Amino acid sequence: MTVIQKNAPSIVLKGLSKTFSEDIRQANYILENVDLTIKQGEFYILLGPSGCGKSTLLNILAGFIEKSDGELTINGESEESKANRGFVFQSADSALFPWLTVEENVEFGLKMKKVPLAERKEVANHFIELAGLSGHNHKFPSEISGGMKQRVQLARVLANDPQILLMDEPFGALDAMTRRTMQKELIRIWKETNKTIIFVTHDIQEALMLGQHIGIMSIGPSSKITHSYEINLPYPREITSPDFNQYYKVVQSHFD
Incomplete structure (x- = not known):
């Protein structure tokens, strides 16, 4: 059994690209040259507008679809190892x-x-x-x-x-009060289980409520992670605090 040390690299992407074109020479890339390192036990947010490739990247991490180019290792092994990953879909009704x-x-x-x-x-x-x-x-x-x-x-x-939880906008269809409750519950469960979580959202407030790190994805095609932020705020986070609002302004500036 492989023992994963806390804060060791859990997921590493180097130059990862994805196209659905059969002719690589004339490819229109959905994702291009994505570089990313996520540590074991980390709560990482992929943030970006609809259609930027967030879900595509998450599906590659899940092993549902194949990358076109680049490197992807999970717990030091290639993605073909099918490391223990769990996927939480946006709609529970279909799951x-x-x-x-x-x-x-x-x-x-x-x-x-x-x-x-x-x-x-x-x-x-x-x-x-x-x-x-x-x-x-x-x-x-x-x-x-x-x-x-x-x-x-x-x-x-x-x-x-699972060692890794992949979550594709799981609270997007919920009303505001239920969504806030689920965010608090997810933080509690994450702390109790020490899972690595990669969470996709297009909601800046949700990203700041949950994530230790936020990776901002550019508008597609050829989307990539253009900026990364470490969110040094204690849990539980208060959306009305000056520090929270300062982070919000910085992140929001990428979408103005």
Whole structure:
């Protein structure tokens, strides 16, 4: 078993590019020459306008699509190693199985791995509690709110114990109050589990509420990470604080 040291490089991209053109000589690049290093246990935000390639980059990191060029290593190994990654989609409705209960959804991956029933029940219940879903074990997705569905999706991913969480605008469809609650819950869970998180958003306030580091992506085509910021603010973060507003102004300046 490979032991990953805290703050060691977890994900490294060098000159990564992506095109869907079959002729590389006439390629229109969605991503071009992306360089990025993310440390183990880090909460990293990919921030940029819609259509800039954020989700494409996240899908490459997940192994859903292949890069066209460049290097990608995860925990010191090439992406072909299929390192343990969990993906949280924007819509829980398309990710959850509507015919399964909350508990059955959370334990589904463990069942596929043939984990014994008693053990997977114990693991599922632990992450149901961690995600704030206690008492809802036997409800179906149609019987719970949108925010709770996202909690179920997050609990299911965590139950499989991924080293890396990839999150594609998971709170984008939620109302403002639920979104704020889910942001707080995600920070709590991240601190308790020490997972590496790469979180995609186009919302500056959300990026500043969550991230230790923010990578700003340029408008496509040929998008890349043009600026990176370390956010030296303690958690929980207060959106009305002078320091928060100063960071907001700096980040916002890239989109004016």
